[in-house]
Amino acid sequence: MKKEIPLLIVFVSGLFMAVQFFVPHSTSEKIYEFVMEWTIIIGIFALALGIWSLIRVSVNRIRRRTPNWQYSIVILAGMFGMVIFGLSFLGGVRSYMFRHFFDYVMIPLHATMFSLLAFFIASAAFRAFRARTALATVLLLSALILMLRFNPYLGPLGDQDAALAAWILNVPNLAAKRAIIIGIGLGIVATALKVILGIERGYMGSD
Amino acid sequence: MNIFERISRLDRRWIYLILAAVVVITVMLKYETPIRISPEVRSVYDFVEAQPPGSYIHMAIDYDPGSLAEMHPMTYAIMEQALCRKLKIIMTALSPNGPGMAEQAMLDIMDSVKMHCGREVVYGKDIVFLGYKPYPGIVILSMGQNYRLSFPSDYYNTPLDSIDMMKGIANYGDVNGIILITGTSGVDYWISYANGRYNAPLAVGLTGVMAADYYPYLRSGQIFGLMGGMLGAAEYEKLVKRPGRAMEAMRVQVWTHIVIILFIIIGNIGYLISRRKGEVK
Numbered sequence: 001m002k003k004e005i006p007l008l009i010v011f012v013s014g015l016f017m018a019v020q021f022f023v024p025h026s027t028s029e030k031i032y033e034f035v036m037e038w039t040i041i042i043g044i045f046a047l048a049l050g051i052w053s054l055i056r057v058s059v060n061r062i063r064r065r066t067p068n069w070q071y072s073i074v075i076l077a078g079m080f081g082m083v084i085f086g087l088s089f090l091g092g093v094r095s096y097m098f099r100h101f102f103d104y105v106m107i108p109l110h111a112t113m114f115s116l117l118a119f120f121i122a123s124a125a126f127r128a129f130r131a132r133t134a135l136a137t138v139l140l141l142s143a144l145i146l147m148l149r150f151n152p153y154l155g156p157l158g159d160q161d162a163a164l165a166a167w168i169l170n171v172p173n174l175a176a177k178r179a180i181i182i183g184i185g186l187g188i189v190a191t192a193l194k195v196i197l198g199i200e201r202g203y204m205g206s207d
Numbered sequence: 208m209n210i211f212e213r214i215s216r217l218d219r220r221w222i223y224l225i226l227a228a229v230v231v232i233t234v235m236l237k238y239e240t241p242i243r244i245s246p247e248v249r250s251v252y253d254f255v256e257a258q259p260p261g262s263y264i265h266m267a268i269d270y271d272p273g274s275l276a277e278m279h280p281m282t283y284a285i286m287e288q289a290l291c292r293k294l295k296i297i298m299t300a301l302s303p304n305g306p307g308m309a310e311q312a313m314l315d316i317m318d319s320v321k322m323h324c325g326r327e328v329v330y331g332k333d334i335v336f337l338g339y340k341p342y343p344g345i346v347i348l349s350m351g352q353n354y355r356l357s358f359p360s361d362y363y364n365t366p367l368d369s370i371d372m373m374k375g376i377a378n379y380g381d382v383n384g385i386i387l388i389t390g391t392s393g394v395d396y397w398i399s400y401a402n403g404r405y406n407a408p409l410a411v412g413l414t415g416v417m418a419a420d421y422y423p424y425l426r427s428g429q430i431f432g433l434m435g436g437m438l439g440a441a442e443y444e445k446l447v448k449r450p451g452r453a454m455e456a457m458r459v460q461v462w463t464h465i466v467i468i469l470f471i472i473i474g475n476i477g478y479l480i481s482r483r484k485g486e487v488k
Contacts, residue, residue, distance in 0.1 A: 043342040110272030152241035
């Protein structure tokens with residue numbers, strides 16, 4: 001029974017949601033809304049689990065003095081600090097501290113990390129974009145055409161480059177992406193069917 | 208070893224230094240970079256222009272501070288245009304740090320609309336911010352049924368039913384379109400659920416690296432417009448005739464791209480010379 005009941009729940013829920021999509025009746029919509037509320041509640045529990053897991057891992061790192069354990073203190077201080085500053089009786093999300101920590105700590109940190117990517121990408125492009133084979137040359141030329149498409153200093157060549165870049169995006173890129181998307185879609189349907197029919201049981205833990 | 212071969216083996220720190228120098232110099236220079244308008248950006252602009260005053264649009268601000276440089280200019284340009292045209296905006300933020308981005312944009316835009324269009328934007332009458340809820344797929348689906356399922360109250364804990372502009376607004380069917388500005392893969396949920404399931408007209412603003420992945424949806428009509436990265440934002444700023452941060456940043460981006468292209472070309476010349484000499488295969 002430990003296995004049969006979860007399998008039955010998954011089978012009935014999966015089948016119902018698949019059929020419901022094609023039934024535009026108000027009762028079907030009501031049930032769908034009800035299930036949606038359940039999903040949101042389950043989602044909140046998962047979030048709580050994530051927070052608990054983060055606290056446990058960080059506390060363990062501090063207790064055991066693992067390498068760079070000091071960063072775990074920063075993680076915990078940041079998390080609890082923002083929660084405390086965001087409490088409604090301290091002004092909530094409009095409080096001075098909450099907004100200032102977000103605007104002057106969080107935003108610059110994120111922006112800095114993302115900005116550094118530009119340098120790594122430049123270095124990687126310099127080393128990796130080599131015309132070693134015919135396919136690599138095609139990739140290299142496509143990248144150059146796309147990078148040059150918004151260069152305003154190419155004169156009349158710029159319009160031709162923009163047209164060529166649009167063709168690359170709308171024809172070869174589109175064909176390749178559609179093939180990938182359709183492949184992924186079919187894969188999702190196959191996996192969903194395997195879960196509904198009880199063939200795939202990974203969600204139940206080790207079998 | 209000739210100059211090309213030497214450059215092709217250049218230490219990465221030199222690349223960083225040259226790139227940093229180009230960024231700093233072009234930031235300091237002040238001139239306007241000419242911008243061409245692409246049809247996919249113009250269609251977003253035309254959509255906002257075509258809406259009658261008083262109609263609703265949904266702005267989904269699903270990006271984090273990391274992609275702020277590309278995303279904020281799009282948000283500002285579109286929302287200023289919409290509010291100057293007296294459209295009503297429902298805002299959501301479905302990425303963890305999105306609420307901070309959305310609120311910052313909303314407060315700034317309320318000020319700038321007053322300054323540029325002479326219009327006082329009133330929270331709750333012209334604009335409402337519903338806030339953040341985790342699990343974007345679930346939230347996007349539930350908003351298709353009713354905004355109140357995921358957001359019984361707004362970001363400031365005011366019940367939705369007591370907010371003027373939300374009275375009589377149930378779901379995507381009551382808004383004329385959704386404009387999603389995002390730097391996350393959550394865009395797939397919006398396309399699959401908001402457009403696919405609920406037929407909501409959807410346009411997207413994406414980071415530069417994401418843009419190429421979403422052209423198939425543009426061609427299939429699942430999205431009616433696409434703004435890609437800094438260029439997309441700059442095109443929009445040009446369309447609304449309000450040059451801002453994106454048009455300024457294009458100056459930097461154009462020149463850094465030129466430098467990277469030069470590096471790639473020189474690197475390849477060095478590589479080909481080395482291959483001819485038989486030093487590499």
